[in-house]
Amino acid sequence: MKTLIATLMIAAPLLAISHSAVAETATKAKAKAVATKKAPAAKKAPVAKKGKAAAAAAVAGGAAVVAAGPASAALSTEDLAVAERVHKGRIACELGAFVNVNADTANPGYFIVDGRGFKYHMVPVKTSTGTVRLEDKAAGAVWLQIANKSMLMNQKAGQRLADECMSPEQQQVAEAIRKNPPPSLLDNK
Template sequence: MIRPFIAAATALACMLSAASAGATEPVKKAAAKAKAVKATKAEPPLPAAEDEQLAAAAMTHFGDYQCEQSKSVQVAMNPKFDGYVDVLFGKQRWTMKPVLSSTGALRLEDVKGQTMMLQIAHKSMLMDVKVGRRIVDECMHEKQAQAKAEAQAQPAAPSMMGN
């Protein structure tokens, strides 16, 4: 009388074992798929910087910028990609490509096309190019402050109007 019960229990245990082994297979496949999706969402490597970009990166003022309304921006070399810089403002970080314009201004262009930092002789500004507005303005690196002070110390150039 116990033997049929043991046989039934053994059969049930075998079926449950087989079912649970089959159930883990979809779980393993789902985990592998999630891992693959996560891997594809990782940021792809940036294109290698060419000579013009490396030259523009060398002209970048790295360090702290003091801005209007007691705000600040930090600019640092990107640790992974030569010729790229990281711009930090508050809790936001952008990886940017330095580009020298024909006017002499240095543009740091976000690789995702969202923001741009414009660096001119006496100030810099961080802009949201998608919305078309300044995020923060009147940012000044110590080298820009020095250049501004030197320019103000120079005598005024003669006017072209002859006055």
């Protein structure tokens, strides 16, 4: 029972963050739609075609595949600070899965997150809880990293692509929590 409650306490902030991000994105989209309706019609500038490496998205086997492309904006100092806390390398997940998280050498602060059937070009996003969050807004992918585990979700598809992913640092934290669990908020003293 304590494990269930502890899991819920860890998962609740993550769910709140994802729901607030979805609501914020929807609000921005509505504001943009209203602004474009009110603005006078203007000629659109021609869009330069990008190469195969910068393809927007393709679907392969049900998972989105996004090729890394040039970054559209420089990151703020807060976002760069988040990027420094990201665990990099091949990260083992449950059921024998893995996720590779590597810095994009062409774009400081950006990351290439890939695994079996997916590849995302992600940018760090500052959160109020201190959770490390990487997003690929075009594909709807989110990488969440807390002290003892990480997960990769596809918000557009409404599915978790990888769960219980742990870098060596996260494995140490998870082991410390197993050996010395934090006190439950529901236990009376």
